[in-house]
Amino acid sequence: MSALVPSSSLALFDDRVLADPYLSYGSLRRTGAAVRLEKYGVWAIPRHADVAEILKAPDIFGSEGGIALTVLANEKVLGGTVLAADGARHAKLRRVLSKQLAPRAIKALAERITARAERLVDQYTALGRFNALDLARHMVCDTVMELMGLPDADRDVLLSGAAATFDVFGPHGDRYQQALPLASRMVEMLHEKLTRENVAQESWMGAIFEAVDAGLIDEGDAVPLASAYTAAGIDTTVLGLADCLVQLARHPEQWQILRRDPIRWAVPAFHESLRLEAPIQGFGRLLIKAADVGGVRLDAGEQVWLLYGSAGRDPRQWGDKADAYDIRRPRNHQHLAFGGGPHLCAGIPLAELQVRSILRALAARCTHLTLDGEPVRVLNNLLRGYSAAALTVELSLHTSASGRTPEPRQQGPVL
Ligand code: HEM
Numbered sequence: 001m002s003a004l005v006p007s008s009s010l011a012l013f014d015d016r017v018l019a020d021p022y023l024s025y026g027s028l029r030r031t032g033a034a035v036r037l038e039k040y041g042v043w044a045i046p047r048h049a050d051v052a053e054i055l056k057a058p059d060i061f062g063s064e065g066g067i068a069l070t071v072l073a074n075e076k077v078l079g080g081t082v083l084a085a086d087g088a089r090h091a092k093l094r095r096v097l098s099k100q101l102a103p104r105a106i107k108a109l110a111e112r113i114t115a116r117a118e119r120l121v122d123q124y125t126a127l128g129r130f131n132a133l134d135l136a137r138h139m140v141c142d143t144v145m146e147l148m149g150l151p152d153a154d155r156d157v158l159l160s161g162a163a164a165t166f167d168v169f170g171p172h173g174d175r176y177q178q179a180l181p182l183a184s185r186m187v188e189m190l191h192e193k194l195t196r197e198n199v200a201q202e203s204w205m206g207a208i209f210e211a212v213d214a215g216l217i218d219e220g221d222a223v224p225l226a227s228a229y230t231a232a233g234i235d236t237t238v239l240g241l242a243d244c245l246v247q248l249a250r251h252p253e254q255w256q257i258l259r260r261d262p263i264r265w266a267v268p269a270f271h272e273s274l275r276l277e278a279p280i281q282g283f284g285r286l287l288i289k290a291a292d293v294g295g296v297r298l299d300a301g302e303q304v305w306l307l308y309g310s311a312g313r314d315p316r317q318w319g320d321k322a323d324a325y326d327i328r329r330p331r332n333h334q335h336l337a338f339g340g341g342p343h344l345c346a347g348i349p350l351a352e353l354q355v356r357s358i359l360r361a362l363a364a365r366c367t368h369l370t371l372d373g374e375p376v377r378v379l380n381n382l383l384r385g386y387s388a389a390a391l392t393v394e395l396s397l398h399t400s401a402s403g404r405t406p407e408p409r410q411q412g413p414v415l
Pocket residue numbers: 063082083084094228229230232233234236237240241274278279280283308336337338339340342343344345346347348350351
């Protein structure tokens with residue numbers, strides 16, 4: 001390999017870097033469009049424009065065998081899933097739940113999700129202090145479990161398993177080893193619970209079995225498909241929602257902008273926090289043929305690591321104030337935290353609906369949102385966010401958006 005190849009000795013998955021990766025991302029962006037990470041044998045892609053281009057070129061940068069950093073995860077965890085399929089097989093798998101996740105279907109859920117958000121926000125804010133992660137987990141798990149058709153008793157297995165799945169996509173190491181059994185337990189639980197006898201016909205799983213019965217997919221595709229949607233839909237939204245609340249609490253002037261016009265600013269506030277703190281910091285792709293990335297030559301069979309978290313901070317795309325949280329930033333929805341191209345996140349309308357409902361319910365009830373101590377960061381090979389974030393709220397004297405004055409409850413889940 002030529003001495004001019006941009007390379008770095010960065011230990012991207014070490015605790016110290018995971019805790020605060022932004023200086024390292026800045027250094028990678030200055031080093032090149034593609035930077036060889038010596039420690040992992042992959043090419044980091046740190047700039048927005050290159051990540052966006054690669055996502056739109058699935059014939060060159062494939063997902064099969066390239067999403068995770070280990071062969072075991074690519075074959076045993078991701079093999080055959082929608083996330084790791086290319087071409088016609090990807091299109092076939094993606095089609096199965098496309099109707100259920102399309103904007104029109106999600107719009108039909110709006111009343112139910114809004115009512116859930118208002119009920120939870122009343123409950124959590126009643127005592128004036130709550131953990132943003134508890135609220136986010138409650139909201140997102142209730143929604144995904146109900147839609148997928150899973151019983152509530154399995155919530156804990158699902159929560160620990162879904163986060164562990166993302167650790168397993170990283171390199172060999174302690175975090176990876178600890179996560180393997182948790183991720184396997186979730187898949188076993190899904191195999192056990194997601195049977196034709198157990199799931200409602202109108203749930204997502206019901207639709208997956210219908211596709212099997214219609215001969216559109218194989219029986220063996222059913223649970224991996226469900227598992228991908230479940231794992232992809234939980235932690236991402238939990239961390240994204242909680243981070244958005246933390247950002248708004250850190251920036252009181254932004255909270256006041258949102259409060260004055262929540263219908264206009266709730267979704268941009270969410271996108272701005274996704275841009276700044278992508279819940280999935282990176283995913284891989286495998287080169288199907290040789291390619292040039294910003295003047296750097298990459299060979300077939302090599303792997304790139306798309307740094308969504310770095311793309312969101314790239315001053316070439318977002319200007320000098322790329323590190324600032326500004327919900328009125330023009331076109332902030334063009335961030336890459338939802339990926340792009342054919343693998344663009346399938347759950348965007350659902351994630352937006354859940355977060356928008358919580359933000360609007362909070363805006364109708366709380367004049368002030370304040371951080372109560374520093375939030376606790378979660379360290380995961382791929383995910384970025386908090387495991388706990390205590391917030392205090394001042395409740396408005398006026399009635400809530402639902403037209404009711406919130407009733408304080410005794411068992412409000414405080415920290
Ligand atoms: C804030 C919330 C979310 C974030 C940040 C997020 C992020 C992402 C990203 C980055 C990808 C692209 C993967 C790649 O590059 O290969 C993706 C794909 C995907 N997401 Fe999401 N996601 C979120 C919510 C959801 C929800 C709520 C669901 C559904 C329940 C979901 C289901 C999926 C699925 C099925 C894929 C794979 C799509 C494909 O390969 O065609 N996501 N998501």
